[in-house]
Amino acid sequence: MRIIAIVGYHNTGKTTLIENLIGKLKKRGYRVGYIKHDPKGHGETDRKGSDTDRVFRIAERVVLASPDRITLWSRFEDDPVKIAEEFFKGFDVVILEGYKSLKGVPKVAVGDVLAEDVALRIEGSADVEDIIELLESMEERP
Amino acid sequence: MRIIAIVGYHNTGKTTLIENLIGKLKKRGYRVGYIKHDPKGHGETDRKGSDTDRVFRIAERVVLASPDRITLWSRFEDDPVKIAEEFFKGFDVVILEGYKSLKGVPKVAVGDVLAEDVALRIEGSADVEDIIELLESMEERP
Numbered sequence: 001m002r003i004i005a006i007v008g009y010h011n012t013g014k015t016t017l018i019e020n021l022i023g024k025l026k027k028r029g030y031r032v033g034y035i036k037h038d039p040k041g042h043g044e045t046d047r048k049g050s051d052t053d054r055v056f057r058i059a060e061r062v063v064l065a066s067p068d069r070i071t072l073w074s075r076f077e078d079d080p081v082k083i084a085e086e087f088f089k090g091f092d093v094v095i096l097e098g099y100k101s102l103k104g105v106p107k108v109a110v111g112d113v114l115a116e117d118v119a120l121r122i123e124g125s126a127d128v129e130d131i132i133e134l135l136e137s138m139e140e141r142p
Numbered sequence: 143m144r145i146i147a148i149v150g151y152h153n154t155g156k157t158t159l160i161e162n163l164i165g166k167l168k169k170r171g172y173r174v175g176y177i178k179h180d181p182k183g184h185g186e187t188d189r190k191g192s193d194t195d196r197v198f199r200i201a202e203r204v205v206l207a208s209p210d211r212i213t214l215w216s217r218f219e220d221d222p223v224k225i226a227e228e229f230f231k232g233f234d235v236v237i238l239e240g241y242k243s244l245k246g247v248p249k250v251a252v253g254d255v256l257a258e259d260v261a262l263r264i265e266g267s268a269d270v271e272d273i274i275e276l277l278e279s280m281e282e283r284p
Contacts, residue, residue, distance in 0.1 A: 015193045038208040045213040066180040071187040072214040
């Protein structure tokens with residue numbers, strides 16, 4: 001598995017870049033996952049009072065199994081590498097969005113953002129091939 | 143790991159029963175997970191147009207990492223035993239809600255509902271100890 005993070009200020013096109021990147025990685029046959037950092041906890045992912053919302057207040061991990069997807073909620077530590085190891089076994093690439101200050105994971109910086117361990121600095125979605133080249137040059141994590 | 147399903151018609155108190163059951167199982171030191179069946183796909187677990195919603199249209203598996211929890215979406219097969227094997231490794235008990243027609247998993251039937259493999263039929267939340275006894279009498283799955 002290879003893990004990289006895409007970092008940059010708001011509205012710099014990170015998600016569009018990531019969509020393009022995932023499309024190209026899939027064409028090459030890679031299994032690709034994505035972890036989005038929500039440091040302020042703004043994400044609301046269940047309806048208050050639903051069965052899963054009620055049970056998740058007391059259970060460590062809960063799944064809603066729908067026909068086209070599962071949704072899982074879990075209390076889990078706030079380290080994306082640990083999340084990848086637990087929940088993305090068998091994946092080839094995991095792309096993080098955010099995590100500017102995380103050490104030990106190579107960053108693709110979009111624009112002039114400050115971040116730890118910047119491996120590549122780019123200006124927009126035209127640079128997807130450069131990211132793929134970076135990914136393929138990285139050693140796999142065990 | 144032991145897996146049981148709680149089945150019954152709507153508004154028969156299944157979720158309240160499950161909350162009581164999980165509370166007691168946790169007191170005994172068990173790690174407990176929960177899988178809710180959403181056969182009609184009524185569950186909406188993300189905001190249209192959010193970054194995770196956009197990326198999940200093309201990626202197989204996506205996580206939103208918030209301070210108190212992670213939320214994960216994945217395309218995955220519609221078999222709760224497979225879901226438990228993939229996403230609840232290391233858990234002692236996984237409780238299913240729904241899945242009346244699923245074969246091979248013991249059912250606790252609340253009220254007079256028809257279901258496959260009914261191991262216990264109960265009338266309400268007073269019967270939690272009977273469910274724990276059933277669980278502890280079951281063989282663990284490997």
